[in-house]
Amino acid sequence: MNxxxxxxxxxxxxxxxxxxALTFITLSLLLYFISSQLPPIRHPKLPRxxxxxxxxxxxxxxxxxxxARWDFFKDVLRKSRTGNMSFHVGRHTVIAITxxxxxxxxxxxxxxxxxxxxxxxFGHSPGVGxxxxxxxxxxxxxxxxxxxxxxxxxxxxxxxxxxxxxxxRMAACLRTDHFSRNLQHLLYDVRSKIDTIARESQDSRTTDxxxxxxxxxxxxxxxxxxxxxxxxxxxxxxxxxxxxxSLEANAGPSMILTPWWVPTQARIMRFLSGARLYxxxxxxxxxxxxxxxxxxxxxxxxxxxLIDSGATTDKIVRFIIAVIYxxxxxxxxxxxxxxxxxxxxxxxxxxxxxxxxxxxDKYDHxxxxxxWEKLETIPLSAWESEFPSIDLCLRESxxxxxxxxxxxxxxxxxxxxxxxxxxxxxxxxxxxxxGAFAAYHVGDVHRNPEIYQNPETFDPGRFExxxxxxxxxxxxxxxxxxxxxPCLGQRFAKFEIALVTAHFLAxxxxxxxxxxxxxxxxxxxxxSLNAVVTExxxxxxxxxxx
Numbered sequence: 001m002n003x004x005x006x007x008x009x010x011x012x013x014x015x016x017x018x019x020x021a022l023t024f025i026t027l028s029l030l031l032y033f034i035s036s037q038l039p040p041i042r043h044p045k046l047p048r049x050x051x052x053x054x055x056x057x058x059x060x061x062x063x064x065x066x067x068a069r070w071d072f073f074k075d076v077l078r079k080s081r082t083g084n085m086s087f088h089v090g091r092h093t094v095i096a097i098t099x100x101x102x103x104x105x106x107x108x109x110x111x112x113x114x115x116x117x118x119x120x121x122f123g124h125s126p127g128v129g130x131x132x133x134x135x136x137x138x139x140x141x142x143x144x145x146x147x148x149x150x151x152x153x154x155x156x157x158x159x160x161x162x163x164x165x166x167x168x169r170m171a172a173c174l175r176t177d178h179f180s181r182n183l184q185h186l187l188y189d190v191r192s193k194i195d196t197i198a199r200e201s202q203d204s205r206t207t208d209x210x211x212x213x214x215x216x217x218x219x220x221x222x223x224x225x226x227x228x229x230x231x232x233x234x235x236x237x238x239x240x241x242x243x244x245x246s247l248e249a250n251a252g253p254s255m256i257l258t259p260w261w262v263p264t265q266a267r268i269m270r271f272l273s274g275a276r277l278y279x280x281x282x283x284x285x286x287x288x289x290x291x292x293x294x295x296x297x298x299x300x301x302x303x304x305x306l307i308d309s310g311a312t313t314d315k316i317v318r319f320i321i322a323v324i325y326x327x328x329x330x331x332x333x334x335x336x337x338x339x340x341x342x343x344x345x346x347x348x349x350x351x352x353x354x355x356x357x358x359x360x361d362k363y364d365h366x367x368x369x370x371x372w373e374k375l376e377t378i379p380l381s382a383w384e385s386e387f388p389s390i391d392l393c394l395r396e397s398x399x400x401x402x403x404x405x406x407x408x409x410x411x412x413x414x415x416x417x418x419x420x421x422x423x424x425x426x427x428x429x430x431x432x433x434x435g436a437f438a439a440y441h442v443g444d445v446h447r448n449p450e451i452y453q454n455p456e457t458f459d460p461g462r463f464e465x466x467x468x469x470x471x472x473x474x475x476x477x478x479x480x481x482x483x484x485x486p487c488l489g490q491r492f493a494k495f496e497i498a499l500v501t502a503h504f505l506a507x508x509x510x511x512x513x514x515x516x517x518x519x520x521x522x523x524x525x526x527x528s529l530n531a532v533v534t535e536x537x538x539x540x541x542x543x544x545x546x
Contacts, residue, residue, distance in 0.1 A: 046433060062089060073098065084097045084418060090257040092437060098444045105418055110484065111410060111411075112410060114485050162318070165311075166323075174492055180380055194216070206545070209541075214333060214336060217496055217497075218328055226303065330534050334534075340541060344458070355387060363378050383498055394494065400446075403528075406439070406440050406442065407437055410435065410438065412434060415432065445476060451472050
């Protein structure tokens with residue numbers, strides 16, 4: 001057992017006892033906090049034109065928003081006269097909104113801030129994500145949310161400066177020339193890992209795509225947006241993935257309900273995972289900076305681009321951690337969901353297979369080659385534009401599997417009308433009060449039977465002409481963000497899933513889905529609709545190769 005493994009072993013052995021101690025300390029501190037800070041926790045009085053108020057619990061507020069979010073939003077729809085409702089989460093004022101007009105306001109309003117909202121209501125992501133987030137109406141940076149972790153937490157950077165730099169660097173990483181330089185490496189990664197799946201499943205003839213395919217996407221993402229040191233090292237990459245999953249697993253209600261300085265168990269475990277992740281990436285950055293090489297030995301990856309740009313080590317580490325965190329969960333899980341849905345839908349499986357064969361034959365006319373071999377010759381432009389059926393399947397998979405709410409923060413001194421009307425006339429309508437957060441659940445549009453026929457059914461054709469069900473209302477599909485906050489990473493995410501899907505179908509001629517006992521599944525199991533973020537299915541789902 002080497003030193004690193006010994007260290008990890010001692011850490012693992014200490015966790016149970018540490019958790020007992022931390023639980024006791026946390027409860028004690030929470031009691032102290034509640035008793036000493038009760039006046040500030042009292043929920044602020046809302047303006048009279050805020051949406052009707054939910055009956056909150058003392059101190060914690062609307063606990064079902066944290067534990068049963070989709071059910072909570074459905075209750076809002078049922079109980080509210082307007083489809084909107086005011087409530088509190090801890091000391092934070094939140095306005096739940098529903099319906100097409102409110103959705104448009106939510107997505108289009110220039111006064112709303114995205115980064116601060118997620119920092120407070122998403123349990124502290126380790127950075128900001130790839131969104132166009134800084135074209136704000138105010139010339140100066142707005143203050144951070146009062147009385148919130150974003151106002152005082154040193155782990156939450158001031159959003160505007162870092163966001164602007166982040167978005168600029170992200171755009172550079174997604175330029176076509178950077179794509180092209182990495183294409184052969186990305187092809188090698190996906191081909192070698194799918195070969196590994198085939199080799200390791202020879203006896204069982206099964207794989208869990210929510211782990212095996214998820215891991216492929218993680219490698220591709222690090223290859224394109226991180227550094228080769230992690231992309232090339234299976235052991236190191238597995239360790240890093242484990243730390244990311246620990247960050248995700250510990251972003252729970254206690255992170256939202258308590259100030260940053262209260263050492264809850266989740267916050268401590270999350271801090272430890274974040275610190276270990278930071279140090280691993282920092283070590284690689286420092287080693288790269290000290291590397292002496294000529295132009296022929298130059299490593300041409302995102303890390304090197306960031307170093308060449310003159311960015312500080314701290315900024316580089318934060319960028320790499322944030323960009324991987326932002327894109328991995330949804331892309332990795334949806335790559336698996338697409339394969340599972342195809343396994344249960346023969347019509348779309350045949351259509352996608354035919355599409356893959358047609359594109360492969362277009363760029364390689366050698367009839368002696370297998371489909372698997374021909375995929376190596378497909379150029380980047382074709383991967384991005386010539387797989388519309390895969391893109392439709394991805395879009396439908398996202399509609400069904402994306403859960404949770406989107407957030408914005410009104411960080412201005414003005415109340416924002418939900419219906420977009422001028423506030424000059426008294427009683428013009430309901431508002432998002434100054435300092436309040438807005439929350440919109442994607443299920444309000446993605447699972448709306450008035451927009452999508454049979455919304456629980458996998459039917460990618462609903463996005464094609466002449467049906468175009470998502471075009472019935474403004475922003476009928478928000479899987480890639482919309483309006484002021486589209487996902488900057490969607491180009492690469494679509495590419496990844498096209499790459500994985502095409503190679504998987506080329507490698508395995510026939511496959512189905514089953515449970516861990518080998519019993520065939522009639523439908524694709526989903527995660528809980530009350531999940532806060534996209535999650536793995538509630539029921540273990542395996543792909544079985546015939």
